């Protein structure tokens with residue numbers, strides 16, 4: 001059974017009289033363990049879609065099921081629970097809480113979910129270690145580089161073992177090197193079974209996924225599977241001989 | 244091209260033909276195989292033109308082999324070539340564009356489908372190249388991959404324009420404002436506006 005399923009998803013924003021049709025009938029299915037990228041130009045509706053998947057907003061029409069929950073039909077408080085337990089979210093702008101330490105930022109969703117503090121702390125230490133942030137526990141977000149902040153955000157998103165990890169331009173504010181680092185981490189978590197949906201306008205970023213869905217003007221227009229990362233010499237040869 | 248590659252490799256040190264073949268191939272990550280015959284014919288021409296000289300090197304048990312070295316004249320030719328700016332090649336995908344135009348005129352194929360298919364092909368290449376970005380920043384093959392990636396990204400961007408022009412549909416409300424935005428080349432992604440500061 002798909003872990004994410006949307007049917008005919010529409011979203012119309014109304015801002016001072018004008019209607020913006022941000023989604024025009026999106027059908028998305030994501031199987032457990034998939035790493036899917038939704039790629040499309042600015043304004044095509046990627047963030048809108050991700051927000052509907054996370055229950056941060058409600059569709060104007062259509063249905064969203066995440067891990068069997070009908071997100072479109074849940075109350076705000078039930079959606080808040082869903083966001084805590086079922087989805088992890090990574091934003092372009094990191095969105096860490098500036099006056100909490102790294103450890104406290106990561107712990108917060110765990111504690112809010114009602115888990116035992118010792119469990120949360122153990123999990124957090126494991127994640128921070130894994131993400132190369134073991135020595136940053138007592139640091140505040142403002143003292144970290146962008147790449148480090150995004151890795152903290154990743155730890156925070158994963159602390160409750162979410163069924164799906166949603167990432168909105170997670171490398172949009174990062175230089176190439178830290179961006180690649182974050183994408184490699186996503187790939188590693190995917191290889192360990194984490195389901196991931198990433199949205200981006202950048203082909204290189206999307207290329208880390210195993211399936212890419214192309215979006216335009218609020219619709220999906222085509223999709224493809226991507227190869228397992230392998231030997232690049234074939235493609236170098238091919239492109240060089242054309243060039 | 245091969246001519247100057249051989250001159251360049253000989254500027255490093257004198258080499259024999261097979262050594263040149265191996266060095267050339269290694270330089271491009273094994274992506275270009277050259278025929279040894281082509282190496283020897285190029286060397287012969289260079290020697291005739293006075294850009295390289297050869298001398299016989301005796302080998303135990305094996306026949307003598309020719310070792311080639313750069314002459315002053317060869318060094319000068321290489322220097323001149325290196326100093327020349329490269330004329331930018333027009334890399335627009337003419338064949339593809341022709342298909343697109345003819346699909347529209349003949350009505351025998353869906354231009355929009357061609358665009359999507361082309362995009363998938365480019366994405367496939369990008370996905371195959373990105374592993375090279377893991378290599379150290381001064382790695383020569385990584386640099387090569389980065390160059391190719393920039394081209395592929397530009398091609399993808401252009402396909403977005405083609406898509407606008409060729410793919411009908413979604414011309415409903417809100418389109419006018421949008422097309423301006425897409426047309427202005429690569430707007431940076433806007434930071435999310437309507438988000439809570441935390442995700443829980």
Ligand SMILES: Nc1ncnc2c1ncn2[C@@H]1O[C@H](COP(=O)(O)OP(=O)(O)OP(=O)(O)O)[C@@H](O)[C@H]1O
Pocket residue numbers: 013014015020021022040041042043044045046047048049201431432433437
């Ligand atoms: N809260 C809102 N109120 C009004 N219009 C909105 C709102 N959020 C998004 N939109 C509009 O909906 C459309 C889709 O926006 P969305 O943010 O989903 O695009 P996106 O694909 O994420 O773009 P980007 O790559 O720039 O982040 C745009 O036209 C945008 O202006």
Ligand SMILES: [Mg+2]
Pocket residue numbers: 046047048168432433435
């Ligand atoms: Mg967005």
